[in-house]
Amino acid sequence: MIEKEKTNEKTNIKKVIAIMSGKGGVGKSSVTSLVATTLNEKGYKVGIMDADITGPSIPKVFGINNKRAKGNDAGINPVITHTGIKVISLNLLIDKEDSPVVWRGPLIANTVKQFYTEVNWGDLDYLLIDLPPGTGDVSLTIMQSLPLDGIIVVSSPQDLVKLIVKKSLNMAKMMNTPVLGIIENMSYFKCPECGKKINIFGESKVEEIAEEMGVDYIASIPIDPEFVELSDEGKIELYGKIKYGLMEDFGDKILSK
């Protein structure tokens, strides 16, 4: 068993939660951002580590992609969002955000470990880690070497080809990482005219799978054009305020974990 990394002495992180998905495009980064803004609104100190190194999208949705994380001998200072969430992402460290990261797995895995040990996170109630999609190298390194309190698995109805979700859940089990639950994103679309729920990607199976795998079902998030708009404009922090009903419920469920 590999020894878990110790956090550097200047940081005090109470809970570390990684957000995982079986494949890309299901909204893992979006859900990470929503969990972060919800907990932040509830008064908790929150940080996001963007470990999706080759496809980082966290800085963009928070509108901080034009800022740069600065370092000194004491470590790297995360960039702080409009509402006070601390973020670190490779995109905040490289010169041009559109440069591709053409690194091999071990180098990426090392960088991610340094995001934990060498960033001045300060006091945090929650550090959320946005993992790359799938069950590859980086997720393995994080589960092996960082002191995770648990993972949240994000899926979408079409992704609920059971096999893909089960792979993520089984990986967590193999690594003895507790699964806090599953969130289904893009679950349905609510017709703005009649309010009827339309299952664009088919009938949800999230509750069935959660039961079968013995994990908790946390929430279903609808497809929402307003969400895409705010994400594209870098204003994701406004979403929670607009959809407070949904977010309130969502936050309470995460906090009960």
Ligand code: ADP
């Ligand atoms: P992943 O991290 O899984 O690759 P993203 O979070 O980057 O996925 O989301 C992929 C795209 O889908 C983004 O353009 C995002 O704005 C959009 N998206 C995510 N969740 C929703 C939602 N609930 N409603 C509408 N669009 C969404």
